Amino acid sequence: MRILLDTRPLRESPAFRRLWAGSALSAVGGQMTTFAVALQVYTLTRSSAAVGAVGLAMAVPAIVVGLLGGPLIDAVDRRRLVLAASGALAAVSALFAVQAFADLRQLWxxxxxxxxxSMLNSVNMxxxxxxxxxxLAPSSLPAGAALGMLTMHGAVTVGPVLxxxxxxxxxxxxxxxxxxxxFAAALYGVFRLPPMPPEGGAARPGLRAVGEGLRFIRGHRVIAGAFLADMSATVLGMPFALFPAINAEHFGGRAVTxxxxxxxxxxxxVLGSALSGPVSHVTRQGRAILVAGAVWGVGLAGFGLSRSLWLALALLVLAGTADVISVVFRTAVVQAATPDRYRGRVSAAEYVVGVGCPQLGNFRAGAVGSLTTPAISAVGGGLATVLGAVLVGLAIPAFRRQQADPASRPAT
Incomplete structure (x- = not known):
């Protein structure tokens, strides 16, 4: 059985290879802009609250436009839509550069x-x-999801340093x-794709189509379970808002720490993505999501208890590895179970959950940490995440018992 990252999708599909490579380069550029905006805002204001408002400016449009944009994705040629959105995003990045060259001293x-x-990304992504x-073939979807996660985490790691x-x-x-x-690389990867109209009939954009998408998610027990498992892990467990306080209280408060x-x-x-070779051979994908979510929670609870920096770092690495494995399986499950005519709306809902729930989780962590202690918040959040995984599995047996189609599994 393969241990290292399964790269079959890159070999089997030239179109996927171009799309993945373009997305990887563009993701690094996006992280550079994220870093630059935060630093520019802080340089102008010397205010952490002003930097935090950047997250608010991103989250609110993403949630609103993400839900409304789903029906649009299911109504038009998705290739043309992504080309237009990517071109507009390139123009926005150029405007960021223009305001920096102009040395504007205003935040608005x-x-x-x-x-x-954020609005453009909530349609583009x-x-x-x-x-x-x-x-990709169904058997390659987990490997494709792992490659996507490698891109995301690699960009988060490399982009700020660069x-x-x-x-x-x-x-x-x-x-x-x-x-x-x-964005030139991202545009090239999409430009070479064939037309991508929705299969099975186009949706009519509007609130009715949004409701149809949400009803589909709620009515499909496996997809609903995947969403609930992710929401539980992020809302109950997300610890990043606690890092500054825990660093100050237990690890010396240095910026490098x-x-x-x-x-x-x-x-x-990155480690979880690099060692994701076996994921294509796992058939009990719903159970794997729940187990990975529980491991994420255990890692976070252990982090809250740790007074050794290196143990704390090791537990956070473990939590990050479990998180990416959970996301890989969730992505594969949702992609395989969703008919093409609903994929835009389901993907938009995934995006909204991915943007909104971590923000809610960080708010919860900070609020609980202020009422108690940061360590109690981290430990409690981790244990609540484990309990949440157990409850989702008990409440939705179809999700817990979900199995990938054996016919779609790769040959060993």
Missing amino acids: PLYLLVAVQ PARRTFVPRL AGAVAAGWGLRACYLIDALS LGLLTAAPAVGG
Whole structure:
């Protein structure tokens, strides 16, 4: 059985290979802009609250437009939609560079550009996800999801480091320019795709279509279970808001230590992606999601109890590894179970959950940490996550017993 990352999708589908490579380069550019915006806002204001407002400017448009954009994705040629959205995102990155060159000293242009960028991404990202089931065989969907997670976590790890070096040498404007140029790779990967109209009839954009998509998710027990498992893990367990306080109380409060704590889950994500070879051979994917979610919770609870920096980092790496394995299986389950005519709306709902629930989880962690202690919040959140995984499995037996189609499994 393969242990390392399964790269079959890159060999079997040239279209997927181009799409993946373009997305990888663009993701690094996107992380550079995220870094640059936060640093620029802090440089202008010296306020952590102002930096936190960047997240609000991103989350609110993503949630609103994400839900409304799902029916649009199911109504038009998705290839043309992604080309238009990616081109507009490149223009937004160029405008970030323009305001940096102009040395504007106001916050509202940054917040406005972040909001527009978020609105475009809330259509672009879900629409891109609908391509994968059309380009890969069902047996390759878990491997394709693992490659996507490697891209995401790799960009989160590499992008800020690269942005820091570029900003130190050439300024924030260079970070924005690199992001704008990186969209050329993303556009090329999509441009070479064939037309991608929705199969099985196009949806009519509007609130009725949104409701149809939500009813489909609620009525499909396996997909509903996958969503609930993810929501439980993020809302109950997400610990990032606690890192500064735990770092100050238990690990000396140095900036470098905080950086290590912040990077550790992403390192676990890269590790989990790199060692994801066996995922294509797992048939009990619903159970795997629940087990991985419980391991994520155990890692977070252990982190809250730890007073050793290296043990804390190791537990966060474990949690990050479990998280990426859970996401890989959830993505594969949802992609395989969703008819093409609903894929835009289901992908949009996934995007909204992925953006909104971690923010709610961090708010919960911070609020509980303020009422008790940061360590109690981390431990309690981790244990609640384990309990949540158990309850989802008990409440939705069809999800717990879900199995991949044996005919779609790869040969060993």
